[in-house]
Amino acid sequence: MSRTLSTVAGITIVAVNLWLWRVPPGNLVGNQALFNRALLLGFQTFLFAFIGFFIADSVSRFWWNRWRPVDANAVITRKVIVTLQDGRRISGAMHEPAMPASPASRADLVIASYGFNDNQFRAMHVAQALAAAGYRVFTWDYRGRGETPGKITDLEGHVADLRGLVTHFYQAGLGSLHNLHLLGWSMGGMASIIAGLADERVDKIFAWSTWSDLRKRVLWRIYANPFALLRYFFKGELLHVSRSMNVRVSPVHYFDTLARCMGCKEKVVALARDKLFLCHARNDTLVGHDNFVENVRWLQLPRENQITFKKGSHLMIRKEPALIGLACRHFSGTGGRTA
Template sequence: MLWEIVLLALALFFAFVFFVAYKMTTPPRRVKNWTPKDVGLEYEDITISTTDGLKLKGWWIDRGSEKTIILLHGYASSRWSFYIIPMIETLAKNGYNVLAFDFRAHGESEGKYTTVGDKELIDLVSAIDWLKREKPNSANRIGLVGYSMGAMVAIRALAEDERVCCAVADSPPMHLDKTGTRSLRYFANLPEWLYPFVKPISKMITGTREVHPITYADKIKKPLRLIAGKKDPIVKVEEVREFYERNKEINPDVELWVTEAAHVRTIQLMPEEYKQRILQFFEKYL
């Protein structure tokens, strides 16, 4: 009888862990009615075909420039995020073309599972391919603004795609396991000790590989602005600073801005200063 109880308890535990892993890899889709036209911007609804067979949905805002900025949302978010929408308006009304799209398994894009920074690089590279093919005169200079998971992808692209000139990475996770552990509590309100059980099942479900952005600190030699918040419960300032200190040894154009904000909330804490700093960065480097 005791062994039966133990086996039943273990079965229930691993069933629960599998459920948690499944839910974490299939975040809720956040879609709203807002479009760039609501702030007076003409736009196109676009579909981007990824190299691994998915269709991603997005917006293209053409301002007649040779410079385009691509906006990259975070995990469990979309192009309707509270930080993407104001950046669309700010960048476009200052003369930049803007491309915003939903990563796989988010918003209106296809894809069953998110891989939190692994296959999302395929999404970004495919978006740049689309831009170069469909809007070649608008793609002479390409910059990125990424948030959380999108910041991870921006950092990877800065190192791996020569077509990207510069990037802003807001609240970028640096260590997969540390961020994953904290995210379990932040997104699911579950104890952090569950993470070692959830992680391998998540990898099995998605077929993903581990991405540790900190390793890119020794590779990037292009302009990069890092933004970290002291009240961020997911990404610690010390971790972003570690990346900054390592990267500045080989990259004279890396910058770090530390604020009092929570995760990706600097744009809410100090909206006007935030927008001006982003614009100044791209005026300088793009």
């Protein structure tokens, strides 16, 4: 599909250049030099656009280096390949404290899930901080990331894989695990909520910058932004979410489904109050703060289960220490606060 769209885009660029240079199609017949000129100008336009996005991506990668993990004796990181019950192989990394953990968090496992544009490298700043605090943290490659086969746009597949990871680690560590927690942001927050809220094996869930209704409150922001649209288009990662899929990958619709399965909304509210902590920034322009408000209102989350930052944007820039502290507090069962 992405190759077809790229071909159409290339033909469109050539056609637009023909029009801009006022070259009638009839003049191209038998005039190879004129055709080559139009083709060259079309390629030049594409090249300039590609270089622009390449430079932007390079700057982005440089910016992300601010989170480059620092080698420390406090954390041990090892590569792990997990084989799920359905035979799928998921590559990941286990981050563990080098020193014995405190009794309150001994052997607790946190499965960390990142955002759509992220990867394990961009999740290590969170994983290693939690590991230094005494938790075992597993980061993993989504479908289409790292060594895990598939496509990053397979949102339902990511949820299924996270459920499979919960099953794998629960069965593998049934005698040694103290608790199993889920942590995630943006798309990872969605996956953590949908995969873990109703799962009795999951003790706590900590999520930030996640959406409530993907089609209604997020996708239009991407489609309305030409730079974001072209970026995802050229990378072959443009999301196409049907109405039926949206129900399955949007937390607020998942809450409705769960309420029907459990018999009433009050049971879902009580479940979320016991397990879930949500965070968001008011100036998040990608997944707007209205997503946070909708999730909180549906779940009737108490103030001790939520926090709103005035700034930080979608990436919660410079809020990482607060997030780690709140996550540790939530996982240990001592609650949180709202600011």
